[in-house]
Amino acid sequence: MKISHIEHIGIAVKSLDEAIPFYEEILGMKCYAIEEVADQKVKTAFFMAGQTKIELLESTDSEGPIGKFIDKKGQGIHHIAFAVDNVNEALNELSSKEIQLIDKTGRKGAEGLNIGFLHPKSTLGVLTEVCSK
Ligand code: ZN
Numbered sequence: 001m002k003i004s005h006i007e008h009i010g011i012a013v014k015s016l017d018e019a020i021p022f023y024e025e026i027l028g029m030k031c032y033a034i035e036e037v038a039d040q041k042v043k044t045a046f047f048m049a050g051q052t053k054i055e056l057l058e059s060t061d062s063e064g065p066i067g068k069f070i071d072k073k074g075q076g077i078h079h080i081a082f083a084v085d086n087v088n089e090a091l092n093e094l095s096s097k098e099i100q101l102i103d104k105t106g107r108k109g110a111e112g113l114n115i116g117f118l119h120p121k122s123t124l125g126v127l128t129e130v131c132s133k
Pocket of ligand 1: 008010055079081129
């Protein structure tokens, strides 16, 4: 497995309508896409920072993963996503190294990426995602 860069940082927010103006007006970034990922019960907003994206995540269902996260921890950094060549190969390799996986195989994420999550128990407390095109 070879990580090329940080593909994105996922940030849980209560409201995209409140969060987007901070990134646009205060930080001077441009929101270039808003997408709903029904599978993960989120609406996402994307910004570019070099080759790394900021992915804002607003829950569309209080029982979804982001809804529960905000309930427990409040708004803030939710996960970090590393770009790899092939998600399924990366997940297999990590599994063989005794890393606990949330996704045993890749699934479809925002922007058509193939994604897989590793369990924070195995990653020193950081919810970690690997993704590939
Ligand atoms: Zn992500």
